[in-house]
Amino acid sequence: MSGREVAVPADARVWLIRAHNPSPMTLSGTNSWVVEVGGSVWVIDPGPDDAGHVDRLAAKARELGTPAGVALTHDHLDHSAGVELLAETLGGVPVLRYGNTVASPFAVRHTPGHAADHLVFWIGAEEQATLFSGDLVLGQSSTIVPPGGGTLIAYLESLKQLAAIGPSLILPGHGEPIEDGAAAVVAQREHRLRREADLRDALAERVYDREALLDRVWSDVPDSLRIAAHVTMQSHLEKLDLENDLPEDFEPEGRKSWQHRP
Numbered sequence: 001m002s003g004r005e006v007a008v009p010a011d012a013r014v015w016l017i018r019a020h021n022p023s024p025m026t027l028s029g030t031n032s033w034v035v036e037v038g039g040s041v042w043v044i045d046p047g048p049d050d051a052g053h054v055d056r057l058a059a060k061a062r063e064l065g066t067p068a069g070v071a072l073t074h075d076h077l078d079h080s081a082g083v084e085l086l087a088e089t090l091g092g093v094p095v096l097r098y099g100n101t102v103a104s105p106f107a108v109r110h111t112p113g114h115a116a117d118h119l120v121f122w123i124g125a126e127e128q129a130t131l132f133s134g135d136l137v138l139g140q141s142s143t144i145v146p147p148g149g150g151t152l153i154a155y156l157e158s159l160k161q162l163a164a165i166g167p168s169l170i171l172p173g174h175g176e177p178i179e180d181g182a183a184a185v186v187a188q189r190e191h192r193l194r195r196e197a198d199l200r201d202a203l204a205e206r207v208y209d210r211e212a213l214l215d216r217v218w219s220d221v222p223d224s225l226r227i228a229a230h231v232t233m234q235s236h237l238e239k240l241d242l243e244n245d246l247p248e249d250f251e252p253e254g255r256k257s258w259q260h261r262p
């Protein structure tokens with residue numbers, strides 16, 4: 001499959017080419033975006049180390065114009081493993097990633113939360129904005145916010161920044177394009193804050209057992225995503241702990257078991 005063109009409000013041509021790596025975590029596979037702006041072409045997220053996928057991206061990039069660079073939303077392997085091969089295949093083009101700012105047609109913002117090195121890219125101003133959100137906002141289901149160093153606090157702040165950008169269209173790292181992106185970002189943030197409120201209520205009622213907490217607050221999550229929900233709950237507990245908002249008698253062993261996870 002050579003992908004499909006996605007209509008965007010900005011003055012650009014955008015193709016979605018999805019990698020063949022479906023899983024509960026990558027949904028239907030990683031989205032690679034081939035973006036032509038003013039004749040120069042960038043690929044956002046080359047995806048896994050898959051020569052066939054990289055070839056499809058390179059062919060589309062050449063078809064649309066002059067390949068000018070590769071941009072990485074974050075360094076998770078389902079997005080980044082193919083980066084060297086693609087940059088080389090495109091003739092040694094530069095790689096725009098966290099810590100390596102190179103000239104590009106994109107506005108760039110550091111948006112930690114899902115990953116410490118996470119960036120988002122956008123083209124077009126205000127109502128025209130088309131935002132490549134990586135894994136900060138997904139086209140279906142909510143993203144993983146792994147615990148460690150207050151990542152959920154950073155994630156909620158990053159969502160606030162996205163809302164301020166006010167994208168018209170969000171093109172995520174997994175799943176389908178999201179129309180009315182600004183509203184989707186606000187909804188994501190409210191969803192997290194609602195979970196937090198439910199978690200506080202459960203803790204106030206001394207529901208301290210972790211499985212019981214999960215059953216109560218994440219009752220809508222299917223079994224296939226229960227481990228992911230565990231990780232998310234750990235991030236919420238960590239946030240409450242950092243904000244000194246856990247009950248005094250919340251089991252210390254319970255804390256240890258999530259604090260010491262990688």
Ligand SMILES: [Zn+2]
Nearest residue numbers: 076078135173
């Ligand atoms: Zn991903």
